[in-house]
Amino acid sequence: MGGGTPMPKKGGTKSSRAGHKPKKGGTKSSSAGHKPEDHHKMGVVHHRGSGKRFRREVTSRPRLCTYLSTLSARYSWRNQTIGHADECSALMQFKQSFTTSKSASLDPFAYPKVASWMQERTRRNCCSWDGVECNEETGYVICLNLNSSCLYGSLNSSSSLFQLVHLQKLDLSDNHFNFSKIPSRLGHNLTGLTLLNLSQSSFSGQIPSEILYLSKLSTLDLSATSFLDMTFDYDHFSSSKILELTNANLRSIVQNLTNIQQLHLNKVHILSTLPDIFANATSLKALYLQSCGLSGEFPVGIFQLPNLEVLDLMYNEDLTGYFPEFNKSSPFKKLNVARTNFSGHVPASIGDLSSLRVLEPRIM
Template sequence: MKIPFFSWLFLITICSLFVNFCIFVVSDQCLHDQRDLLIGLKNSLKFDSALSTKLVHWNESLNCCLWEGVTGSEEGRVIGLNLFNESISGRLHNSSLFSLQYLENLNLAYNKLSSSLVPSQFGNLTNLIYLNLSNAGFEGQIPIEISNLSRLVTLDLSIDIYLSDSMLKIEKPNLATLVQNFGKLEELYLDAVNISAPGNEWCQALSSLAPNLRVLSMINCYLSGPFDSSLSKLRSLSIIHLDGNPFNAPVPEFFANFVNLTSLHLGFCGLNGTFPENVFQILTLQTLDLSNNELLQGALPDAIGNLTMLSRLDLSNCNFSGAIPNSMANLVQLVYLDMSFNSFTGPIPSFSMAKNLTDLDLSHNKLTEIGAF
């Protein structure tokens, strides 16, 4: 018996829908081995159930891809784990965490793994794209195995010195060895990690081994200067935060070539010489902090008025001089402006157009007139 053509179309459509439905159902369930690994992880961790918002709700009877802080793939594999601020204490060594081989995103930031070395087993998670261990309580040398994570786009090992007494360091291996396979890295946060490297060493390591960096944050890392010209190769840099490092050197002219720069922080760096005026012409700038560099000289060009995206400018406790350009009245996005303790002269321009300006300090200069605010 022949089946009419339209009947065949109907049957094919129904079968296709049924297959899609089956795929959907299967992909909505995490694999048993993945669930078992997560249960093993939970059972091995010490955490405060009164403070936990994720781990405390993990239930063996539920689909683990739906657990708080867990992201699953269509195949039911665990690809994301966010245990941020879960009051986890103790140690992670030999944890089932390191058997979650499909992990692409891992966030253990702001936990209490006090007096614990960074486990070398992190190097086993070679599918990681995002790794955040900031303020997790780790201390000591960062293991060379971290360099195995060649797919990383974001690495955050930073420490808030106001919240933690932990001290991480990059010594052996040094920075060049650690980032040797980080060709895809775009965001690097190493605040308060003791690197103790001279300018030619850390600049050359980053420029040659992490050429796609957009975010570079290495505050209080004991870096020294002068800045090496190789740093200029990182043309994609958008954020440069290097506060609190004893560079004791001038800011080179090539900083003006970072045409995508949105945030430049160089406070408390012992900078000297004349700050390059062309930096004030990077139209993408939103925040600029050069504060507390008493030997840093310079003047503000009229072109600073073109920085219409600028919201924060801190030049306090430097040695800038000359007039404050009237063009600064065009900085309508300003929220914070501190140019105190300098040698500016002449009248103060009007900032009446800066409707969001909540912090303004021009004290301890040689200004003679006060404009309309």
């Protein structure tokens, strides 16, 4: 023991390979002058057995994925659309003009999108905010989608919303605007709108005629809040909580909004006949008029509109009419005249409507 060469410990250090012959094939990994760990970086795998090769390939992939993810994140950050400071400020003012309450929205999955809006240094670019979309080239806000966002408060003509003059789509549906009136300024400042959805948001009063200035609209949804019973009595319901549309403005919708494809006016207080001019609305694809208090005879020409897929007249008990013969080319998918005063027979030609999925007749 004394002065002799000390015996190495069992399984001595991995780095002390002097004096040992490498196993067959063991020199291949170093023949090119690379360290063993370099092979992970280069994606080159030299193996002694199939099991080891499999383990090395699996462990090398996350490094590559991490690199690509980082590269992608850096690239998207550099190319992210930057919003205009004045529009971002207008959005913040809009947010601050409301409170948020879960009870303000009917959708059980509603959440306050504006809660994530901030103007801190790292998050002041409004083009990245929830519900906001900007034009990639100009940076202007072109879409504001705050449906089911738990907003509560009044919307008035002084709102900073009307500074977003480049808006093309505006969806404020399923919020509670405290039975305020739809601001007439909407028709003056947001003339580029192609979609306007204010449905189920507790607006009241007359729908302003300025809405007719939105000549680019293809979708207009002003349906009243659905917690009102479908058969509610207009005469006994508080007029301060009813959204109304005059017959003259209803007629002008067809005359002025020549691009309209989707028109939703469920539970809007109309209380008149439906103008015959609706039979000229050739661009219409969907017409929703549930529980509007319509009366008189329904214009039969509407059934012949070439693009109409959905017609819903339910709960207009003073509305009379009948089904005409249908063309095979008619694109109808849904016909609902339940709880109306339609009469006559259902024509056999309705069986030729290959796209029809929902039929709710009310034939006396």
